[in-house]
Amino acid sequence: DAGITQSPRYKITETGRQVTLMCHQTWSHSYMFWYRQDLGHGLRLIYYSAAADITDKGEVPDGYVVSRSKTENFPLTLESATRSQTSVYFCASTGDGMSMDEQFFGPGTRLTVL
């Protein structure tokens, strides 16, 4: 099906473990984003990508790594998970030009770090 998907939808892990959250979109959108959402903070940008092999830091990048080897995939890795990274993570994508005004979000991954 067309759209943007995330996996896993729920994840419980322990402090210090490496975790990778997957994001896949079928629209061939150039731009992809990772956000985290915590109560009282709204969505905060972690990393973004303008195209394959082009990534850049957002507002809260520390402790996260991304890659974009293919246009459709944008995985987010927590290298050594900490409790403060417990959050809901949303992946989003958008097209070029005027269409970049609307970002399309995946269903989110709820991550708990114990």
Added chain:
Amino acid sequence: RKEVEQDPGPFNVPEGATVAFNCTYSNSASQSFFWYRQDCRKEPKLLMSVYSSGNEDGRFTAQLNRASQYISLLIRDSKLSDSATYLCVVRSNDYKLSFGAGTTVTVRA
């Protein structure tokens, strides 16, 4: 200072009522403005863009005041299905969006 600030609410209103709320943004260079809707921590979805002259989409009216740097949303004839969190969103001169923390609206029967 947060780039986009909103009154978190909640706004509790009866069906049929009118509810209005706004947000402020700090970057005077912001170019585009939006309201997104988010249900029960599901993914946000675009509700409407906000244009300088103000615009309506059915029961929803959005206004922009660039001089005072605030955006408003008004919902007329509220429905139970309007219960959600409304996110104020601004874009500067690149493709990144800045989100407010959201205003929660609960419409009761």
